[in-house]
């Protein structure tokens with residue numbers, strides 16, 4: 001039994017070495033190839049590519065710009081209009097509001113530190129329920145550590161993400177397809193939905209003025 005486990009372990013290490021993506025530019029190149037000539041998104045493959053990249057701060061530190069007031073969104077690549085790649089920087093205590101993803105696919109890879117992702121069921125008020133607001137119900141709570149990847153789309157619910165420590169500076173890489181700059185945000189207590197505009201703190205390493 002022990003021998004078998006050792007062998008499985010060796011095979012796993014070998015496969016990981018074969019599939020490993022060592023640089024952010026190689027990841028971007030592979031993601032472009034994954035979208036080439038397709039009208040739909042191969043979710044399993046894109047997730048696999050994000051998982052295969054081994055985070056290295058030298059690749060992405062030029063995009064990692066923090067703000068003391070809120071998490072920042074830093075554009076890395078516009079993916080020929082098919083997807084965008086955004087580096088998000090979260091100081092300790094910073095979090096997003098509860099939101100959806102405008103019917104897009106959302107892949108999120110941890111590059112540094114840890115983030116907590118909390119998922120909620122989307123309220124489905126029928127017309128006669130309007131005015132009977134109730135708190136959103138939590139579906140799951142996941143701690144994401146360096147190199148972890150998670151995936152969400154609107155059929156899987158809403159989420160909020162935050163850095164509740166212990167790392168003072170968490171960084172995550174998000175891939176959205178198709179790109180969007182407006183989504184909905186939700187009040188946790190009432191479920192009331194409002195329109196949220198998403199902005200960039202920097203683009204291609206340069207602060208947006």
Ligand SMILES: N[C@@H](CS(=O)O)C(=O)O
Pocket residue numbers: 073088096108159160161174198
């Ligand atoms: N979807 C959010 C970040 S997160 O909380 O997933 C954004 O793009 O700003």
Ligand SMILES: [Fe+2]
Pocket residue numbers: 099100101106159
């Ligand atoms: Fe999100």
